[in-house]
Amino acid sequence: MAEGCRALEALVFPWVCPICEQPGVDSPFCESCRNDLVNASGLVCERCAMPLGPWSNQVGGCFECRGRPLGFDAAIALGPYEGTIRDLCLRLKRESNAWLAPWLAKVLVDARAEVRQVPADSWVVPIPLHWRRQWQRGYNQADALARGISKRLSLRLAHPLRRVRSTPHLASAGRSERAKVMREVFEVRRRQALGGRTVLLVDDILTTGATCGAAARALKRAGAARVVVLVIGRAEGIPLK
Numbered sequence: 001m002a003e004g005c006r007a008l009e010a011l012v013f014p015w016v017c018p019i020c021e022q023p024g025v026d027s028p029f030c031e032s033c034r035n036d037l038v039n040a041s042g043l044v045c046e047r048c049a050m051p052l053g054p055w056s057n058q059v060g061g062c063f064e065c066r067g068r069p070l071g072f073d074a075a076i077a078l079g080p081y082e083g084t085i086r087d088l089c090l091r092l093k094r095e096s097n098a099w100l101a102p103w104l105a106k107v108l109v110d111a112r113a114e115v116r117q118v119p120a121d122s123w124v125v126p127i128p129l130h131w132r133r134q135w136q137r138g139y140n141q142a143d144a145l146a147r148g149i150s151k152r153l154s155l156r157l158a159h160p161l162r163r164v165r166s167t168p169h170l171a172s173a174g175r176s177e178r179a180k181v182m183r184e185v186f187e188v189r190r191r192q193a194l195g196g197r198t199v200l201l202v203d204d205i206l207t208t209g210a211t212c213g214a215a216a217r218a219l220k221r222a223g224a225a226r227v228v229v230l231v232i233g234r235a236e237g238i239p240l241k
């Protein structure tokens with residue numbers, strides 16, 4: 001009998017919320033946790049997605065990014081990389097939790113209206129792993145997220161970026177050396193088809209912006225008109241020039 005009840009319950013509540021473990025009906029996130037995620041972002045910089053105070057001057061970016069060439073035109077995050085969002089990002093790194101990706105993509109698209117305002121011929125492009133890491137892991141959470149976002153927005157999922165170098169540690173490098181190294185991290189294929197398009201560049205976390213910036217610059221050199229970075233978590237980190 002108890003088993004019958006559990007079977008019936010599983011039919012009515014097919015999901016267990018991965019955050020609070022309460023049963024969910026038509027989405028794994030229960031209503032309350034979903035609302036928390038949708039409202040996770042307060043006032044943020046439109047250019048670099050850093051959280052802002054209520055009276056911040058937003059002209060030309062925020063205090064963090066104003067005057068810094070970022071490589072991309074805008075950045076959109078579900079929320080700051082802390083608490084539940086940090087926990088979900090960490091889980092998503094494991095392939096066994098790849099099922100979370102389409103649901104996080106849905107919450108991100110629901111939460112941030114500006115994601116839905118891109119041209120219909122825009123491409124959704126994940127930040128790729130270096131081939132060696134991709135081969136070792138067999139899974140890239142950015143790709144899983146991008147797939148979910150492209151489905152939600154009915155936009156084309158494309159893979160024009162190739163990571164030809166692992167992202168090096170650049171803390172001690174000078175500015176021009178750093179720019180030169182980052183310039184060689186990504187290559188772009190299918191340049192002709194990319195020309196003039198808006199690209200939603202997808203990753204799980206945005207920290208210094210160096211990787212997304214390098215990818216965006218490569219896409220722009222190949223003809224992309226506009227690159228908007230889309231992530232789940234925005235971590236603190238001073239953008240690299």
Ligand SMILES: [Zn+2]
Pocket residue numbers: 017018019020021022029030031032033034
């Ligand atoms: Zn919940």
Ligand SMILES: [Zn+2]
Pocket residue numbers: 045046047048049050061062063064065066
């Ligand atoms: Zn900013």
